[in-house]
Amino acid sequence: MPLPLENRFNAEPTSAVWSLILERTGYGLRYFVQFLRVYPGYAAGYVIVLTVAVVAAVAPLIAPYSPVNADASVYLQPPTLSHVLGTDSTGMDVFSRVIFAPRIDLAIAVIGTLVSSIVGSSIGAWVGYFQATTGIRSFLSSAIMRAADVLQAFPVFVFAIALVAVFGQSINSLVLAIAFVNIPIYLRLMRSQVLRIRDMRYVEAAYILGVPDWVIIGRHIMPNSIAPVLAQLSVNIGWSILLTAGLSFVGAGVRAPTPEWGSMIAMGFPNVMTGQWWPSVFPGLALAITVFGFALIGASIEFLADPRRRRTLASGKPPLPTQA
Amino acid sequence: MESGQTILDRPVPSYRTIQGFKVESMNQRRNQTTAGLTRRAVIKSASAAAAYSLLPKFGTSETFAAEQPHTMVIAAPATPQSLDHEFDVSLGTIDAVGGLYDNLLEYEKIPDSQVPDALREDIAVHSDKPYNLNLKGKLAEKWEISSDGTVARFFLRQGVKSNWGNELTADDVKWTWDRKLHLTGLGPFQTGVLNITREDQIQLEGRYVVSFHVPKPNPLLLKQMVNLSNPVYDSVKCKQVATKDDPWAHKFLENNTAGFGAYVVSQLVRGQQAVFKARSDYYRGKPYMDTVIFKEVPTSATRLSLLQGGSVDIAQFLQPLEYTTVKKVGGVSVDAVKASFAIWVELNAKMQPFDNVKVRQAMNYALPREEILKAVFQDLADKQTGCIPDIYPDFTDKFWTYDTDLDKAKSLLAEAGFKDGFKTTLSYDAGNPVQEPIAILFQTALRKIGVEIILNKVPAATFYDFVTKRQQSLIFYLDSPWVPDPGYSTQLYFNSKSYVDYSNYTNAEVDDLIKSGLQTLDPTVRNETYTKVQQIVMSEAPWVFIAWPRYVLARRSNLKGFTYYTSNNLRFQDFYRS
Numbered sequence: 001m002p003l004p005l006e007n008r009f010n011a012e013p014t015s016a017v018w019s020l021i022l023e024r025t026g027y028g029l030r031y032f033v034q035f036l037r038v039y040p041g042y043a044a045g046y047v048i049v050l051t052v053a054v055v056a057a058v059a060p061l062i063a064p065y066s067p068v069n070a071d072a073s074v075y076l077q078p079p080t081l082s083h084v085l086g087t088d089s090t091g092m093d094v095f096s097r098v099i100f101a102p103r104i105d106l107a108i109a110v111i112g113t114l115v116s117s118i119v120g121s122s123i124g125a126w127v128g129y130f131q132a133t134t135g136i137r138s139f140l141s142s143a144i145m146r147a148a149d150v151l152q153a154f155p156v157f158v159f160a161i162a163l164v165a166v167f168g169q170s171i172n173s174l175v176l177a178i179a180f181v182n183i184p185i186y187l188r189l190m191r192s193q194v195l196r197i198r199d200m201r202y203v204e205a206a207y208i209l210g211v212p213d214w215v216i217i218g219r220h221i222m223p224n225s226i227a228p229v230l231a232q233l234s235v236n237i238g239w240s241i242l243l244t245a246g247l248s249f250v251g252a253g254v255r256a257p258t259p260e261w262g263s264m265i266a267m268g269f270p271n272v273m274t275g276q277w278w279p280s281v282f283p284g285l286a287l288a289i290t291v292f293g294f295a296l297i298g299a300s301i302e303f304l305a306d307p308r309r310r311r312t313l314a315s316g317k318p319p320l321p322t323q324a
Numbered sequence: 325m326e327s328g329q330t331i332l333d334r335p336v337p338s339y340r341t342i343q344g345f346k347v348e349s350m351n352q353r354r355n356q357t358t359a360g361l362t363r364r365a366v367i368k369s370a371s372a373a374a375a376y377s378l379l380p381k382f383g384t385s386e387t388f389a390a391e392q393p394h395t396m397v398i399a400a401p402a403t404p405q406s407l408d409h410e411f412d413v414s415l416g417t418i419d420a421v422g423g424l425y426d427n428l429l430e431y432e433k434i435p436d437s438q439v440p441d442a443l444r445e446d447i448a449v450h451s452d453k454p455y456n457l458n459l460k461g462k463l464a465e466k467w468e469i470s471s472d473g474t475v476a477r478f479f480l481r482q483g484v485k486s487n488w489g490n491e492l493t494a495d496d497v498k499w500t501w502d503r504k505l506h507l508t509g510l511g512p513f514q515t516g517v518l519n520i521t522r523e524d525q526i527q528l529e530g531r532y533v534v535s536f537h538v539p540k541p542n543p544l545l546l547k548q549m550v551n552l553s554n555p556v557y558d559s560v561k562c563k564q565v566a567t568k569d570d571p572w573a574h575k576f577l578e579n580n581t582a583g584f585g586a587y588v589v590s591q592l593v594r595g596q597q598a599v600f601k602a603r604s605d606y607y608r609g610k611p612y613m614d615t616v617i618f619k620e621v622p623t624s625a626t627r628l629s630l631l632q633g634g635s636v637d638i639a640q641f642l643q644p645l646e647y648t649t650v651k652k653v654g655g656v657s658v659d660a661v662k663a664s665f666a667i668w669v670e671l672n673a674k675m676q677p678f679d680n681v682k683v684r685q686a687m688n689y690a691l692p693r694e695e696i697l698k699a700v701f702q703d704l705a706d707k708q709t710g711c712i713p714d715i716y717p718d719f720t721d722k723f724w725t726y727d728t729d730l731d732k733a734k735s736l737l738a739e740a741g742f743k744d745g746f747k748t749t750l751s752y753d754a755g756n757p758v759q760e761p762i763a764i765l766f767q768t769a770l771r772k773i774g775v776e777i778i779l780n781k782v783p784a785a786t787f788y789d790f791v792t793k794r795q796q797s798l799i800f801y802l803d804s805p806w807v808p809d810p811g812y813s814t815q816l817y818f819n820s821k822s823y824v825d826y827s828n829y830t831n832a833e834v835d836d837l838i839k840s841g842l843q844t845l846d847p848t849v850r851n852e853t854y855t856k857v858q859q860i861v862m863s864e865a866p867w868v869f870i871a872w873p874r875y876v877l878a879r880r881s882n883l884k885g886f887t888y889y890t891s892n893n894l895r896f897q898d899f900y901r902s
Contacts, residue, residue, distance in 0.1 A: 070761075070768040072695030089645075090699060090764045169781070251754045256779050257764045270757065273625050274645045 035304065042303070045296025052290050056102035065093035067100040067259040076276045086278035088268055090257070094279055097259040098286050104260045105290075108171060109240035112178030113233060119179065120186025121229050125217050127187065128194030145191075148184040156181050160243060164252045174253060178240045189232060193225035200224075231301040238294030245287050261287040393901050394614040396883070398894070399627040399636040403598050403620045407589060408577040409553060410509040415641070415893075416598070416618065418552060422889070423600055423616065423896040425555030425583035428464040428478050428497070429546060431457075433887055442659045442877075443887040443898075445550075447808035449717045449847050455546055456847050463492060463556055463584055464549070473541025473845045478549070480532040484607045486558035487581055487588045494534035496584075499559030501526045501536075503572045510553050517544055517812065517842075540843045543850065547807050552891035558582040586611045586897040595620055600896060612885075612900035631656055631878055638894070639878045643757055644702040647876055655881050660704050663875035664713040664804040664890045667705075667758070669750065669766075669868035674828040675797050677748075682740035684865040688726040689733035690769045691868055700761045705871040711861045712805070712813040714872060715890075718854045719810065723862035726869060734773045745774025750798040755784025759800045762870065791826050798868075801826060806891045810854035811842040818861050829866035 036043035055062070065083075071091035079086045085094035127141040151159070163177040197203065198221060206216050245262025247253035254260045256267065261283040268279025404416035407424065431445035446458040453459075455469055466479040484492040502523050504511025515521065518538055525537045536545060548554055561582040562573040573582070581588045586606045591599040600616040621627045624642045631639035632653050642650065651658050671678040671687060678684055693707050706714070709724035737745065750766070752759035763779050770777055777798065782790055790796050803824070805813040816822055819838050820830040834857055841853035877886050877894075885899040 068768075069771070070765045072692065072699035072765055075699040090761045090768075092764070251781050251783070256760055256781060257767070267760070270643060271645065274649045 032304070035300070039300070039303075042296055042300035045293045045300060048289055048293030049297060052102050052286075052293065053106065055099050056106060059096075059099045059103060063093075063096035063099055065096045067092065067097045068257045070257070076271060076279070078276070079278055085282045086276075088264070088279035089271055089276075092257065094264075094282050097264055098261070098282050100259040101261045101264065101283060101286065102290065104171065104254055104258060105241050105244055105262075105287075106237075108174050108178060108244045109237045112175045112244075113182060113236045113240050115175065115179035116182030117186045117229055117233055117236070120183040121190040121222065121226070123183070124187040124190025125194050125222050125225065128191035129198055129213065129217050129221065131191070131195060144187070148187050151181075152184045157243070157246060160247055161250065161252045164247060169252065169255060171254060174244055174247060177247070178243055181243070182236060182240070185232065185236070186229060189228055190222075190225055193228060194221055197221050197224050227305050231298060231305050233298075234294050234301055235298030238291040238298065241287065241294070242291055392615075394612065395617065396613045396615070396638070396896065396899055397617045397619060397636040398638045398640060399619055399621040399630050400640045401620070401622060401624075401627075403594050403596065403618060404592065405594060406578045407581060407592070408574055409555070410503070410507050410511055410577075411574070413510070413553075416620075418891060418893040419618065419896075420589065420598060420600070421555060422552060422891075422893050423585055423587040424581045424589060425557070425585040426463050427551070427555055428462060428480075428549040429459050429467065430462045430550055432460050436661050436888065439659045439661050441657065441884065441886065442661050443885075444661060445808070445887075445889060447715070447717065447890065449851075451847060455845070457546055459546060459550070467546065467549075469545060469845075473543075473545075474538050475535055476538075476545040476549075477529065477533065477535040480534070481607065482532055484584055485605055486561065486584050487603055488558055488561040490558050490560040492556070492558075492584055493531050494528045496556050496559045497534040498523075498526045498528055499562065500555070500557045503557070504554075507572055507574070514548065514551070514553055517807075517815070518542055518548055541845050543842065543845050544807060544809060544812060547809055547812070551807055552889070552893065553806065556584060558584065587616065602897075608897075611897040613896055616896045628878070631880070634880065637880045637883045637899075640894075642876070642878055644700065644704050647704060647878060648702045650878050656878060657881045658876060658878050659886055660874040660876045661888045662706065662715050663873065663888065663892060664715060664806065664808070665802065665873045665875070665892065666708055666713060666804070667762075667800065667802045667870050667873060668708065669870065670791070670796075670799050670801050670827040671866055671868060672794065672797050672799075672828055673830065673866055674794075677740065677742060677746055678797060680740045681864050682736045683742060684868075685726070686733040686736035686740070686773070687770075687775075687868050688865050689729045689736065690766070690773055690775070691726075691870065692728050692765050692769045693870065694728065696762050696765055697871060699765070700758050701871060701873060704876055705873040708869040708872050711818065711858055711867070711869070712810050712854075713808075713890075716805075716808045716810060716813060718851050720855055720858055723859045725862075726865070728769075730769065730772055737773060737775070742774075745770075745776065747776045747778070748797045749778045749780050750800075751780040751782050751787070751790055751796045752800045753784055753787040754781045755787065756800070756802065758873075763800075766868075792823075794826055794828050799826075801867075802873075804890075804892055808890045810857070811838060811850070814838050814854065814857050814861070815842065818857070818866065827866040829861075829864070831860060831864065834860050 036046070069092065071087075073091060074083065074087050075091040076089055077083055077087040083093050083095065085098060087093055088097075123144060127144050130137040130141045160177040160181050163180055164173045167173040167176055203216060203220055206220055244253060245260070245265070248260045248262030249266040251266070254263055256263060264283035265280045265287070268276070268283070271277070272280045398419075400416055400419070402414065402416050404412075404420040405414045406412035406417055407420055409417060409421045431447055433443040434446045436442040436444045448458070449456050450458045461467070461481065463481055463484060464478040465481045468477050469475065470477075478497065480492055480494060480497070486492065501515065501520070504515050505520070505523060518536070519540065519542060520526070520536065520538060527535050527537065529535050538545065557577070562576065565576040566573045576582070579592060584607070586608070587600040587602055589598060590601045591597070597620060598618040600618065602611045602614050604610045619636065621630060624646060627636070627639035628642055628646050628650055630636040632650065634655065647658050647660070650656050669687075671684045673679055673684075697703060697705055697707060709721040710719055712719050714721065737743065750763055752763050760779070760781065767777050767779060791799055791801060805816050814834075815838050816824045818829055818831075819825060819835050821835070837853050837857045841850050841857070844850060875888055875892055879886065882902050883899055884902050887895065887898045889895065
């Protein structure tokens with residue numbers, strides 16, 4: 001019989017393994033583990049993402065076939081014991097390609113998102129710090145915000161396609177495109193945080209003591225403004241995976257036959273309509289599950305970053321409804 | 325090519341080529357087919373319902389044919405973009421031109437040897453027939469060629485009226501060919517292959533007699549009069565509507581008909597539909613189909629659904645797998661006839677390493693043709709064992725040696741100095757659904773002999789530019805020489821001065837042979853000449869020879885009369901219901 005929610009959170013772990021883990025970790029991790037035990041739905045997100053990452057890492061060891069070698073003698077075979085997820089129209093093994101695909105999708109999305117978060121946050125901090133001051137730096141910060149407005153006025157997908165078209169079809173271009181379209185998001189996020197924090201007493205104190213602006217921004221403001229950025233990261237990675245897959249689906253992403261979920265869906269799409277659903281459906285499922293995993297992680301971070309809900313959780317009272 | 329769809333269900337213009345001309349505005353889209361199986365019923369129904377809503381209503385779709393037996397509805401990828409063939413060779417346009425205009429001559433029709441329900445042109449060399457051709461008069465009643473082969477004289481059928489009521493005269497033929505000399509579309513090419521460069525080479529010899537004068541004997545003189553690209557216009561009407569700025573009535577002919585064909589256009593709404601009405605005063609008698617509705621249905625899946633539901637009589641340009649699916653549906657027939665199409669990979673002879681014949685040969689030995697025919701074309705194509713269409717006169721496959729042999733390919737590479745292989749790029753058309761799987765299969769095969777190719781998917785809109793610029797090492801190409809003649813075909817692709825020699829292939833002996841073959845009427849000499857050309861070309865392998873895709877027609881079973889033409893288009897007047 002499961003314990004009521006509030007009791008479950010406050011209950012001590014019964015498992016020896018859990019006890020061991022909790023003993024050897026700090027409060028933060030203990031709190032986090034307890035949080036996941038109370039909300040296993042959020043834990044699913046971490047499990048999914050971890051599983052995808054591990055599978056991608058060991059794909060060369062577990063893939064039964066090469067993900068890029070075609071074999072027309074077995075084209076469009078339905079799932080069987082020899083090809084557990086079937087084969088596509090050129091006889092490539094769908095399972096092998098599905099497990100290799102996240103090596104590309106995750107890499108592009110994670111690197112692109114990290115680049116955008118670092119660049120966007122840095123610019124956002126700078127812009128926010130000098131917002132509403134006077135002189136060239138104020139002018140520049142306003143100009144940057146207007147430029148961000150312009151960038152965000154374009155439909156993201158179309159903009160990304162245009163960037164790939166300009167820089168050429170390659171993985172680097174995809175990373176660049178994803179980084180570029182995401183920069184305004186982090187810029188705005190960081191700026192809004194900095195606008196609040198820059199008037200804090202400790203910032204004023206540092207300023208009065210003559211600490212240079214870049215030190216104030218780097219050492220005092222950014223670390224205290226970074227939480228929402230981190231929360232955004234996970235959601236953004238999921239979204240970037242979708243964008244990568246979308247670009248590949250329309251032919252602007254990775255080159256065939258590189259295993260990539262969007263590209264696989266596109267290649268298998270005509271066959272779905274003639275009854276051979278497996279070349280498209282399995283990569284589609286993998287994509288959906290992975291993005292869902294990142295969304296759950298984002299939601300959990302949002303939960304944990306919210307002091308009100310954190311306090312509620314700690315008090316053992318029923319949780320507040322999610323804002324989403 | 326039967327198809328050529330894009331990567332998405334969005335209207336991406338794509339291209340194919342006919343005799344080297346860009347064929348655009350065909351909304352080639354990626355398939356979404358249905359198959360009539362239960363688990364796909366929802367998809368099929370939704371697709372059909374959406375598409376059906378686009379169509380004119382004729383009662384229930386199932387009873388359409390019964391209610392309107394003399395109306396034929398064609399689901400096509402695109403409507404005609406223009407009715408002036410001089411400037412437009414899009415798929416819809418060539419279908420329209422075949423119904424709206426007539427030529428001086430045509431080939432006799434014979435049953436297709438493999439498809440009992442289909443007819444095809446008898447394009448063989450007939451030593452027992454005049455000029456070795458099995459021709460039949462169309463607008464011309466009689467024709468003759470001078471003994472030295474430099475003059476072709478045509479005696480026109482009298483009393484033939486255009487759709488504007490003007491009688492056919494020699495003036496119409498001359499005006500038609502003068503127009504070609506003055507415009508910059510297909511005309512200069514059509515006159516060029518006949519060595520016609522001046523108006524005075526087309527002479528009036530009476531109200532109903534016109535002659536063509538060429539400097540040297542030309543075996544294409546009669547064949548060109550059959551070519552779909554050379555129909556006869558009503559010059560009286562065209563002169564009436566011509567203006568100072570448009571002396572050759574291009575603007576009028578873009579949207580209207582002024583010809584002697586079986587149909588007139590009664591409606592043309594680009595992107596939606598074209599409607600053609602049969603002429604009751606057509607000199608060969610009114611065609612069976614009173615009305616032909618040519619409906620734009622961009623996605624092949626929807627076209628297929630409409631055909632299965634009985635809402636249309638013909639679904640054009642489906643994908644190979646869709647044809648195999650629709651074959652199983654009752655009330656639908658699929659005719660796949662040998663055609664003049666070919667798909668190959670251009671090996672750029674001016675770029676390393678393909679300037680080396682052994683490398684080109686190795687590439688041919690490496691291609692897994694049989695697998696491609698099976699997996700990609702669903703056996704709706706034949707192995708390309710020669711450099712001209714196998715249905716054309718003087719074709720021979722006796723120089724074919726390139727059956728897949730990876731060991732042979734590897735040893736050739738070693739002989740060429742590429743023992744460890746090399747790396748290169750293969751460009752393919754995103755708008756053509758068969759090129760990517762072929763490329764992947766080829767890539768896998770080449771990997772086994774150490775050759776690494778990067779697949780470069782090129783947007784359909786720019787693919788043709790890639791081809792014409794001739795700066796790609798490897799690039800796919802799909803084409804069809806319309807005139808069934810070995811000289812015409814080899815002139816297009818292997819003469820180093822031809823603008824369609826996209827592989828940059830150069831061989832002075834081949835150039836000379838092609839030229840000499842186009843200056844003699846002797847069938848024996850021509851056969852020897854073009855046999856030699858084929859021998860050299862096959863040996864030097866400027867292409868990776870892939871396949872001859874078939875022309876495939878998916879139609880309602882009660883629709884009869886399908887006839888295959890080397891121009892790969894429909895002629896509405898051929899069809900009737902059983």
